[in-house]
Amino acid sequence: MQLHWHRRDLRGSDNRALAAAAEAAREADGGVLALFVFDDRVLDHAGSPRVSYLLDSLAELRAWYRDRGGELLVRHGDPVEAVPAVAEAVDADRVVWNRDYSGLARERDAAVRQALNEAEIPRESFHDAICHEPGSITTNAGDPYSVFTYFGRKWADREKDDPYLAPNEKLVDADTAGVDAGSLSTLADLGFAEPEADLLDAGTEAARQRLAAFCEDGVYRYDEDRDYPTRESTSRLSADLKYGTIGIREVYWATEDAREDATEAELESIDEFQSQLAWRAFYTHVLWFNPEVVSQNYKTYENEIEWENDADRLQAWQDGETGYPIVDAGMRQLRQEGFMHNRVRMIVASFLTKDLLIDWREGYDWFRRKLVDHDTANDNGGWQWAASTGTDAQPYFRIFNPMTQGERYDPDAEYIKQYVEELQDTDPEIIHNWHEASLTQRRNAAPDYPDPIVDHSERREAALAMFEAARGE
Numbered sequence: 196m197q198l199h200w201h202r203r204d205l206r207g208s209d210n211r212a213l214a215a216a217a218e219a220a221r222e223a224d225g226g227v228l229a230l231f232v233f234d235d236r237v238l239d240h241a242g243s244p245r246v247s248y249l250l251d252s253l254a255e256l257r258a259w260y261r262d263r264g265g266e267l268l269v270r271h272g273d274p275v276e277a278v279p280a281v282a283e284a285v286d287a288d289r290v291v292w293n294r295d296y297s298g299l300a301r302e303r304d305a306a307v308r309q310a311l312n313e314a315e316i317p318r319e320s321f322h323d324a325i326c327h328e329p330g331s332i333t334t335n336a337g338d339p340y341s342v343f344t345y346f347g348r349k350w351a352d353r354e355k356d357d358p359y360l361a362p363n364e365k366l367v368d369a370d371t372a373g374v375d376a377g378s379l380s381t382l383a384d385l386g387f388a389e390p391e392a393d394l395l396d397a398g399t400e401a402a403r404q405r406l407a408a409f410c411e412d413g414v415y416r417y418d419e420d421r422d423y424p425t426r427e428s429t430s431r432l433s434a435d436l437k438y439g440t441i442g443i444r445e446v447y448w449a450t451e452d453a454r455e456d457a458t459e460a461e462l463e464s465i466d467e468f469q470s471q472l473a474w475r476a477f478y479t480h481v482l483w484f485n486p487e488v489v490s491q492n493y494k495t496y497e498n499e500i501e502w503e504n505d506a507d508r509l510q511a512w513q514d515g516e517t518g519y520p521i522v523d524a525g526m527r528q529l530r531q532e533g534f535m536h537n538r539v540r541m542i543v544a545s546f547l548t549k550d551l552l553i554d555w556r557e558g559y560d561w562f563r564r565k566l567v568d569h570d571t572a573n574d575n576g577g578w579q580w581a582a583s584t585g586t587d588a589q590p591y592f593r594i595f596n597p598m599t600q601g602e603r604y605d606p607d608a609e610y611i612k613q614y615v616e617e618l619q620d621t622d623p624e625i626i627h628n629w630h631e632a633s634l635t636q637r638r639n640a641a642p643d644y645p646d647p648i649v650d651h652s653e654r655r656e657a658a659l660a661m662f663e664a665a666r667g668e
Contacts, residue, residue: 201231205252206399208361209442211323212291217362226367233271242564243387244533250395255398265366269377275306279314285372293323297571298486325476329483339484343584344369352472358444392533396592402435410453418464424536424610433568478576493583497667503552518647522603524614533567544581545595550654555582591662617644
């Protein structure tokens, strides 16, 4: 019996460890049983949008196994105890899983390996989550990259594996294995309230539909349109990649297939999308070599950065009540959908760290609780990039102007009006110049929308002074 432990690979196809388990089962004339463990340490770091998406993904995965005569066992508790206990109960010949690369996951996996060793149960882990394993793309001197450009070139040139086939045989159900299948929890069971966000459909089937739709249209416009939140040229696969409801190889090769008959401009667009897959890999490599970046600045300054961390301004940012329309639209989209467009993520992150002078860790924590697609490596990399504290980060003096960003990427204020109800009947010119409008103009145009909580020009100077002090200038 091969026991496959699912974590961030909630799919049956293009799953390297599961495919390896099925191959071993065929050779030994045995079977494959799947397991998922609700780990309280992981749940403690999650918000209800992510847990809701997780539960829906697990329900589809369990149905996938059952349709093929198998089973997804469900257990609650510490995997250090649960995984060996299930392995012993089913007399497993081996336990397999796909590696996760965050510090918490590595600690957990090391403890599970030790527990299995003590129980004398063979185990094997596999690289699966990104195309190339951490440490496999390095400088010529063998050091990890801290600049994406060079990493990205090698990533693009490196051969990619084909997707792994899904096992459609040798799957074992709970009765045959002689164990209880266990029940899937509800949000209430796990101590979470229903999310206020309206989430996308979860699971492999929904992910494949999103991928197919993207490869028919959006991938060809991605380079030109991806920064415009109303143009719908992004893949919306971020949560699927986070939870592994679709395999990274399946996504990559689908975009490769889209190259057939593509124009030169469309080929460049496909390259740009694939570079975003490389960015995800880059941040995973960074996290692997620097697990402390989850809570510490990657980039060191001579002095500590003296963040202001004003609680009222942080609350206004979280609530989408800053008086900066593009910022507020993004923060309200986050609440309503558990998602935010990538360009807008950069805008709201710059606003928090460079206009409000609030520590990036506050923003990262809010995203961790509210985003369905929260990924430790990717989110941490993005936040530290915006805050000028990360690897390959934007220079500290590069400070987004939220008004010009809104006017450039949402010129007709369609995105803003979609999420900021108070501005639905307001002229786009007034929206993009809200900071310059008089109090009378604001009250006449949108009486319920707040005034700007800070002056961007003044805060830009304050941000420069803060970083220059940190640099010892």
